[in-house]
Amino acid sequence: xxxxxxxxxxxxxxxxxxxxxxxxxxxxxxxxxxxxxxxxxxxxxxxxxxxxxxxxxxxxxxxxxxxxxxxxxxxxxxxxxxxxxxxxxxxxxxxxxxxxxxxxxxxxxxxxxxxxxxxxxxxxxxxxxxxxxxxxxxxxxxxxxxxxxxxxxxxxxxxxxxxxxxxxxxxxxxxxxxxxxxxxxxxxxxxxxxxxxxxxxxxxxxxx
Amino acid sequence: xxxxxxxxxxxxxxxxxxxxxxxxxxxxxxxxxxxxxxxxxxxxxxxxxxxxxxxxxxxxxxxxxxxxxxxxxxxxxxxxxxxxxxxxxxxxxxxxxxxxxxxxxxxxxxxxxxxxxxxxxxxxxxxxxxxxxxxxxxxxxxxxxxxxxxxxxxxxxxxxxxxxxxxxxxxxxxxxxxxxxxxxxxxxxxxxxxxxxxxxxxxxxxxx
DNA sequence: CCTACCGATCGGTAGG
DNA sequence: CCTACCGATCGGTAGG
Numbered sequence: 001x002x003x004x005x006x007x008x009x010x011x012x013x014x015x016x017x018x019x020x021x022x023x024x025x026x027x028x029x030x031x032x033x034x035x036x037x038x039x040x041x042x043x044x045x046x047x048x049x050x051x052x053x054x055x056x057x058x059x060x061x062x063x064x065x066x067x068x069x070x071x072x073x074x075x076x077x078x079x080x081x082x083x084x085x086x087x088x089x090x091x092x093x094x095x096x097x098x099x100x101x102x103x104x105x106x107x108x109x110x111x112x113x114x115x116x117x118x119x120x121x122x123x124x125x126x127x128x129x130x131x132x133x134x135x136x137x138x139x140x141x142x143x144x145x146x147x148x149x150x151x152x153x154x155x156x157x158x159x160x161x162x163x164x165x166x167x168x169x170x171x172x173x174x175x176x177x178x179x180x181x182x183x184x185x186x187x188x189x190x191x192x193x194x195x196x197x198x199x200x201x202x203x204x205x206x207x208x
Numbered sequence: 209x210x211x212x213x214x215x216x217x218x219x220x221x222x223x224x225x226x227x228x229x230x231x232x233x234x235x236x237x238x239x240x241x242x243x244x245x246x247x248x249x250x251x252x253x254x255x256x257x258x259x260x261x262x263x264x265x266x267x268x269x270x271x272x273x274x275x276x277x278x279x280x281x282x283x284x285x286x287x288x289x290x291x292x293x294x295x296x297x298x299x300x301x302x303x304x305x306x307x308x309x310x311x312x313x314x315x316x317x318x319x320x321x322x323x324x325x326x327x328x329x330x331x332x333x334x335x336x337x338x339x340x341x342x343x344x345x346x347x348x349x350x351x352x353x354x355x356x357x358x359x360x361x362x363x364x365x366x367x368x369x370x371x372x373x374x375x376x377x378x379x380x381x382x383x384x385x386x387x388x389x390x391x392x393x394x395x396x397x398x399x400x401x402x403x404x405x406x407x408x409x410x411x412x413x414x415x416x
Numbered sequence: 417c418c419t420a421c422c423g424a425t426c427g428g429t430a431g432g
Numbered sequence: 433c434c435t436a437c438c439g440a441t442c443g444g445t446a447g448g
């Protein structure tokens with residue numbers, strides 16, 4: 001017997017559903033993502049789409065997980081080769097700008113985490129919990145890298161990692177808004193200027 | 209004949225619809241705001257609700273306008289008495305924090321403009337245009353006040369008003385996220401620390 | 417993976 | 433402002 005193709009094919013179909021779901025949810029939100037729309041886009045029946053997930057909530061969680069993988073690939077992986085501390089922080093922040101500016105094919109409506117964060121921030125449920133968890137994980141990553149930069153003497157000793165993390169997140173929320181809502185081409189340059197100040201090396205601290 | 213009450217009553221009903229609509233849209237978004245939900249909440253029929261607006265889009269625009277009036281009353285009016293320039297900027301920013309932190313009765317799901325901005329940033333149409341316009345008006349207000357503070361020598365002469373406006377907006381987007389999604393009680397304090405740096409008086413520029 | 421179907425709800429209209 | 437209704441679409445199920 002040749003190996004059954006159905007299991008691998010099912011996995012491939014599931015991947016196609018998730019990729020399309022990410023694109024739709026980026027524009028319409030995770031609630032605006034409907035099973036009927038997915039089925040039409042993919043040339044499938046609604047039951048065929050839903051069969052892979054069972055419920056819409058499970059589909060939403062799978063789409064969120066898929067988007068997380070995209071974020072890791074686009075922002076985290078390119079920075080992994082940089083030295084820990086400030087060099088890696090700068091690499092992460094530059095990749096983060098590129099992710100918001102250029103991943104239009106994957107996220108035509110902008111960063112799905114920003115969309116989902118605002119969409120679910122006043123609700124309960126597993127999707128909201130997953131969004132909050134991903135947000136906390138990313139903030140902890142940034143704070144850990146900031147602590148390492150402080151310990152290495154690359155950032156001023158009185159730097160508050162949580163404070164800088166908060167300001168970094170704010171910069172990227174503003175960048176997403178200027179790119180998506182206001183279509184302002186100067187937004188990436190403004191983000192880089194803000195980063196230059198937030199991540200100014202310790203040696204330059206008293207000179208500005 | 210006594211003056212007809214119906215016109216005044218109709219206006220009062222319209223106001224009740226908008227107030228309830230703001231609260232619902234703050235949680236569910238302007239698309240998630242449905243005429244049926246509004247009718248149920250207000251003990252009216254769907255046709256009775258829709259009759260005041262004609263279409264859902266007009267209802268959404270009216271709710272947005274109502275939210276704008278709330279924002280002006282909560283953030284702009286309290287700062288009007290402050291002196292132009294840096295004092296008014298600081299008053300605006302402090303009222304802005306209070307607006308996000310305490311207006312839970314009006315906006316149980318957080319700032320409606322943040323919600324609507326993300327919800328419509330990948331769409332076309334009149335609602336998206338209105339959201340973008342309100343966002344631009346507020347940014348211009350902040351930039352004008354910043355220019356005045358620079359001209360008065362209250363902020364360093366090399367301050368870029370658009371740059372600081374961008375960073376201010378980012379701070380408040382991050383504050384909204386930390387309050388709504390992460391329920392972090394330290395968020396207002398972090399915002400104030402960021403403001404102290406962004407709006408540091410010119411005289412203190414070389415001392416930090 | 418499909419067809420065929422379910423009750424609920426959507427925005428909106430007719431007519432009063 | 434109401435009742436009564438429209439076609440479309442929602443998430444989900446039965447049965448294959």
